[in-house]
Each structure stands twice: as structure tokens, then as C-alpha cells.
């Protein structure tokens with residue numbers, strides 16, 4: 226499908242409910258991030274929370290992904306598989322999660338610190354979060370896809386960081402990934418204009434070093450090719466005439 230999906234009021238109501246479950250789930254998991262916890266423990270807590278609230282994990286089974294969360298540690302950018310890996314003091318972890326509620330997807334991610342982290346890691350996290358916050362401020366009906374891409378790129382590069390080239394934000398709704406792709410770098414004034422009523426997952430994925438990624442042995446985990454730290458924040462946003470709503 227190469228056009229924007231527009232939602233009914235009833236669907237928007239479902240998206241808000243699903244988004245609330247997803248955000249509450251991520252808040253729970255963020256509170257658990259600390260040295261010693263395993264990524265599997267985070268995953269199990271997330272799956273239980275989502276199912277207890279009448280929703281379905283959006284990633285589990287998607288293209289055979291085995292888990293509720295993607296847990297990506299340090300140089301891992303996306304799609305890390307939860308397991309027996311124990312976080313240690315100084316790690317950063319990106320926790321990405323999707324939820325299906327009433328047949329509609331929401332998708333969100335945060336990066337958090339296990340204990341005390343380096344000042345470089347703190348800077349990377351805060352700049353990545355700023356990339357997302359700037360999009361939330363700017364996004365409204367009529368903004369072009371390239372405007373979002375350029376804003377993320379400028380914000381990251383202003384502090385010497387680099388958006389990962391191969392990974393993009395995306396439309397979502399009936400599918401987890403649908404039109405349009407939203408690259409994290411590009412030129413303002415290019416790409417389609419975004420209509421009101423569109424749902425977008427905006428997700429700056431920012432590297433402290435290389436902007437290219439390599440797949441791990443599990444064929445899922447993507448890490449920076451030079452092992453530089455990577456951070457990732459994501460909101461599901463509903464585009465409105467005069468701004469946007471954070472759905473998750």
C-alpha cells in the first residue's frame with residue numbers, strides 16, 4: 226500500500242487505548258532497568274503486562290521474531306533478542322515494543338541507563354531524545370516526510386552524532402510497517418506531504434560513530450559496524466491539523 230491510511234474516530238479511540246497500554250508497559254520496564262537484570266526478565270514482565278491489559282504483543286511472531294521486546298544493548302541499534310544477557314553497570318539499553326489492540330498497532334522505544342554511564346553515553350541519549358522531541362514540536366498536517374528526516378539529521382549532527390542510514394521510521398496502523406518510510410536523514414522540502422489523521426512511528430536511531438550496521442549471528446540484532454554506542458527513542462504520533470498527539 227503506497228498511500229496514507231486515515232483512521233475513523235472509533236479506530237483512533239482504539240489506538241489511544243493501545244498506546245496507553247504500550248506506554249505504561251514501557252514505563253514498567255524502564256523502572257526495571259538496572260545492573261543485574263536480564264533482558265529476558267524485562268521481556269517476560271512486558272508480555273505479562275500487555276496480555277493482562279487485554280492487548281497482544283505486536284512483535285512476537287512478526288516475521289518469526291521470538292519476543293515481546295527488542296532489547297538492544299550498547300552498540301546494538303535495533304532488534305536485539307531478549308535472553309540470559311545480564312545488564313552491567315554502565316550499559317545503555319534500547320527497549321522497543323509494539324502492541325496490537327483492536328487489530329491496530331502502536332510502536333514505541335526508549336533508551337535507558339543501567340547504573341552510572343559515561344558522559345558520552347548520556348550526551349548520545351539526550352541528543353537522540355531531542356531529535357524525537359523536535360519532531361513532536363514540528364509535526365502537523367502538510368509537513369513533508371523530508372522535513373522530518375532533515376530535522377532529525379540536523380539535530381544529531383549538530384552534536385557530532387549520526388543517524389543510522391539503514392533504519393527508518395514508518396507509517397503504521399493495520400500493519401506494523403506501512404507507507405510511508407521516514408528516513409532519519411534527508412532533505413527538507415522533499416517527499417510526500419503528510420495529511421491529518423495519519424499515524425507515524427518516528428524513531429531516531431543515532432550512532433556515536435559509524436552510520437552503518439551489521440547483523441549479528443542471530444540474524445536479527447543490528448549493531449553499529451564500528452561498535453560505537455547507539456541510542457533509539459520512538460513515539461507513535463497521530464498527525465493533526467495544528468500539531469500531533471503522542472499516542473505511545
Ligand code: MG
Nearest residue numbers: 321332333334
Ligand atoms: Mg519500535
Ligand code: MG
Nearest residue numbers: 332426428459
Ligand atoms: Mg518502529
